Amino acid sequence: MTASLQQPLQGEPIAAIATPIGVGALAIVRMTGDGVFGIADRVFRKAQPAEASLADSSGYTAHFGRLYDGERMVDEVIVLVFCSPDSFTTEDMVEITCHGGPEVTRQVLRLLLDNGCRMAEPGEFTRRAFLNGRIDLLQAEAIGEMIHARSESAYRTAVNQMKGGLSEKLGMLREQLLHSCALLELELDFSEEDVEFQSREELTGQIEKLQEEVGSLVESYRHGRLLSEGVATAIVGKPNAGKSTLLNTLLEEERAIVSHMPGTTRDYIEECFIHEKTMFRLTDTAGLRHAEEEIEHEGIRRSYEKIAEADLILYILDIGAPYYEEDIPAVQQLLETYPDSRVIVVANKIDTVKDSEERTERIAAMTGCGVFGISAKRQDGIGELKTAMNSMVEGLDKLHDASVLVTSMRHYEALRNAADALQNARELVEAQAETELIAFELRSALDYVGEITGKVVNEEVLNVIFGQFCIGK
Ligand SMILES: Nc1nc2c(ncn2[C@@H]2O[C@H](COP(=O)(O)OP(=O)(O)OP(=O)(O)O)[C@@H](O)[C@H]2O)c(=O)[nH]1
Numbered sequence: 001m002t003a004s005l006q007q008p009l010q011g012e013p014i015a016a017i018a019t020p021i022g023v024g025a026l027a028i029v030r031m032t033g034d035g036v037f038g039i040a041d042r043v044f045r046k047a048q049p050a051e052a053s054l055a056d057s058s059g060y061t062a063h064f065g066r067l068y069d070g071e072r073m074v075d076e077v078i079v080l081v082f083c084s085p086d087s088f089t090t091e092d093m094v095e096i097t098c099h100g101g102p103e104v105t106r107q108v109l110r111l112l113l114d115n116g117c118r119m120a121e122p123g124e125f126t127r128r129a130f131l132n133g134r135i136d137l138l139q140a141e142a143i144g145e146m147i148h149a150r151s152e153s154a155y156r157t158a159v160n161q162m163k164g165g166l167s168e169k170l171g172m173l174r175e176q177l178l179h180s181c182a183l184l185e186l187e188l189d190f191s192e193e194d195v196e197f198q199s200r201e202e203l204t205g206q207i208e209k210l211q212e213e214v215g216s217l218v219e220s221y222r223h224g225r226l227l228s229e230g231v232a233t234a235i236v237g238k239p240n241a242g243k244s245t246l247l248n249t250l251l252e253e254e255r256a257i258v259s260h261m262p263g264t265t266r267d268y269i270e271e272c273f274i275h276e277k278t279m280f281r282l283t284d285t286a287g288l289r290h291a292e293e294e295i296e297h298e299g300i301r302r303s304y305e306k307i308a309e310a311d312l313i314l315y316i317l318d319i320g321a322p323y324y325e326e327d328i329p330a331v332q333q334l335l336e337t338y339p340d341s342r343v344i345v346v347a348n349k350i351d352t353v354k355d356s357e358e359r360t361e362r363i364a365a366m367t368g369c370g371v372f373g374i375s376a377k378r379q380d381g382i383g384e385l386k387t388a389m390n391s392m393v394e395g396l397d398k399l400h401d402a403s404v405l406v407t408s409m410r411h412y413e414a415l416r417n418a419a420d421a422l423q424n425a426r427e428l429v430e431a432q433a434e435t436e437l438i439a440f441e442l443r444s445a446l447d448y449v450g451e452i453t454g455k456v457v458n459e460e461v462l463n464v465i466f467g468q469f470c471i472g473k
């Protein structure tokens, strides 16, 4: 399935618009595959007709001229030539930089399709780069993540993955696994002679070492996920506490409806907000109370669901309310259910009572956790709250530059499976099981690790991964 870099397979020619559709100074329409220079030569007239055709040009050269559909001029463009194997896909490639209007770019694409290209599928350029061995699957995914990154941390993590730190680490793991598998399989070949090419103690030692390495990668996902997906943050509390007001204040826009009527928010609202380098995925929820009405009841059920899924819970209470102490049992229950590293208690509406500080301290003393006094409406104390939110995601800063970090669910699951297989292998060794069974478990650990970088290719996985890309990438 994979070809070497020297002799890449040239797929059928495909074309796509590589830049977003809209009005801009420039746009890029690109082609890759067999015969793309010929297709370009048919529609492109150079400003200097004496120059060589595109098919006879060297790679990494730029050519100025006009595109023609028969005698009709389409646009004035720059054509970039990339000769196989020195291109993104390793095939022959052409990039046409044209003017950046939606109709212009469509016309240019149409011209290429009429002259022999097929429209590219989403992610097909990157898929070819992968299939031709130019990048591994991890790096292909990193490109997708980088394009979609909305915070600096997500972006940095993607860049690190693109550089190949994780690929290298997984490559080393595979080599060690291969070594152990090979020795066991040799034993199987000589099974009549009852030889061991490696003592069982040595094998256990090796498996333990592998378990440690896989384990630390699995563990890194706890943070890696926060960097790539953002910190899931649920804003919860009783009706009218000011949850929606706080959401709007953090987002700096009037996103959620705010009213003095308790029970305003029925369904949850999700929005992203970026503080410094970190992205928080905020969810404003329906106020928690005993609801008679069906819709509100369902909203509250969803609130509890969001609390369970959250990395961070902001519990908002109205410190100005006469019965503000009624929130204490709810806070205590939250702290009992979730580690306090996940819960921030926020006393809102400090502008409404004179003794807000005493009240806030009272709540802190009774619940045994820190309480932030704010006014969501007047935007008091919001800076401190944001800082607290950031520091709750402990150690995140140190991780920003970590090169070996698991950030994707797919990689995490494969590593978990590899860890299980290693554990099975170790137990089998300890139980003095047959070599064949041990070898089988080590082989499956090897396959799971291979799935991550794409050494072991699963067509369905590829379709999912590349299907998430834009057309033209
Ligand atoms: N004085 C004052 N009023 C506030 C503050 N925060 C919110 N409010 C008011 O409190 C009322 C309720 O605010 P919301 O943000 O709708 O409260 P909520 O928690 O989303 O309420 P539900 O969606 O019903 O659960 C509105 O009238 C807000 O203007 C604040 O810091 N100070």
Ligand SMILES: [Mg+2]
Pocket (backbone or CB within 6 Å): 243, 244, 245, 256, 257, 258, 264, 265, 284, 285
């Ligand atoms: Mg609300």
